[in-house]
Amino acid sequence: MEFRNVKRHIKPTLEIPTASLGDIVFLLLIFFLVTTSLSAEKGIGLTLPPPGEEVEVSSKNILNVYVNAAGKILVKGEIVELDNLEQIIREHISRNPRLIISLKTDEKAKYEYMIRTLDRIKLSGAKKISLAVPEF
Amino acid sequence: MKFKEKAKAEARIPTASVADIVFLLLIFFMVVTVFKQYQGLRVQLPAAKSTQKLEVKRNIVHLWIDRSNRINIDDVIVSMGEVYPVMYQKLQENPATIVSLQVDKEAEYGYVAHVMEELKKANALRVNFATLSLRRGEG
Numbered sequence: 169m170e171f172r173n174v175k176r177h178i179k180p181t182l183e184i185p186t187a188s189l190g191d192i193v194f195l196l197l198i199f200f201l202v203t204t205s206l207s208a209e210k211g212i213g214l215t216l217p218p219p220g221e222e223v224e225v226s227s228k229n230i231l232n233v234y235v236n237a238a239g240k241i242l243v244k245g246e247i248v249e250l251d252n253l254e255q256i257i258r259e260h261i262s263r264n265p266r267l268i269i270s271l272k273t274d275e276k277a278k279y280e281y282m283i284r285t286l287d288r289i290k291l292s293g294a295k296k297i298s299l300a301v302p303e304f
Numbered sequence: 305m306k307f308k309e310k311a312k313a314e315a316r317i318p319t320a321s322v323a324d325i326v327f328l329l330l331i332f333f334m335v336v337t338v339f340k341q342y343q344g345l346r347v348q349l350p351a352a353k354s355t356q357k358l359e360v361k362r363n364i365v366h367l368w369i370d371r372s373n374r375i376n377i378d379d380v381i382v383s384m385g386e387v388y389p390v391m392y393q394k395l396q397e398n399p400a401t402i403v404s405l406q407v408d409k410e411a412e413y414g415y416v417a418h419v420m421e422e423l424k425k426a427n428a429l430r431v432n433f434a435t436l437s438l439r440r441g442e443g
Contacts, residue, residue: 190323197326200333209358209404211434219424275414280350282413283433287352301417 212283212290214297229266231257233289234302235273239281250288257292269294272302342379345370350409355437363400365391365428369419371410387419391426406434 233253234242241248243256261267269289273282282299289297338361345368358364367387368376375382377390394401403423407416423431 186323190319190326193323193326193330197330197333200330200337203339204333204337209361209364209432209434210355210437211358211404211432212352212354213356213358213402213430213432216420216424216429216431218427218429273413273417275412275417277413278409279407279411279413279416280409282416283350283352283409283435286433287354287435290352290354299417299420301414 212286214286214299217298225268229264230268230270231260232270232272233257233285235271235277235281235285237274237276239277239284241285250284253285253288254292257289257294261292261294266296267294268296268298270298270300272300275301342366344368344379344406345374345376347371347406347408348410349406349434349436351438352433352435353438355435358402358404358432360402363398363402364404364432365394365401366404366406367419369405369407369411369416371408373411373415375419384418384422387422388426391423391428395427401428402430402432403428404432404434 231243236242241250241253243253248256257269271282271286271289273285286297286299344366347368347370366378368374370376375384375387377387377394380390382390391403405416405419420431423429
């Protein structure tokens, strides 16, 4: 009985040491933690019209939104506050669902002015938006 | 005396599962990580409330315009005249390309509009104006 016990003790254990596995994996984890930039691509998506494709749209279906060089917004001949723009466009669209919002920004205007106006137009739920530079 | 020593309770935290847990985290980060491919130009993006996440990550061409009107497409500084041929080439390679416009908020709109005209010519019609997200009610 005792002899058998001794034999069992001597039997070599065949084991791969896994004590350091955790450390290795931790190292990799920290590497990925540091290199990961979770800031995904984000922004305002828009599809531009193909070139040369000029579609005649009756002026009834177009709402021009002008942005001048100082960032002031003009809708139907009236200066509009940025905060009111969303509501105004929503009202126009509810009256005419086929309305195309044409955002015409002055060449000298800052890009920021155009984006913040486009932002409000997007928020109003408008699907058809065209970007242009006003022609005089 | 001897008996007492044997009965002493062993205080050990089982660490066998640590590796598994960390592996799980590791795999998560490996899947999520997208290495920053491009250096770009230094731009200050405008903020917008309607900012949305771009779902795709692989078909994006980055185009930077900074406030001194330099244009950079995927880390190559180009002139206005080169925008069309470069973009045309990229569209040939991958017709599903989305152009992410990383434009400084102080840039002149006329210049950006000009670049967009060139993009239209090159048939790069899907654009995304990169913005910082702004929560509703802010600003």
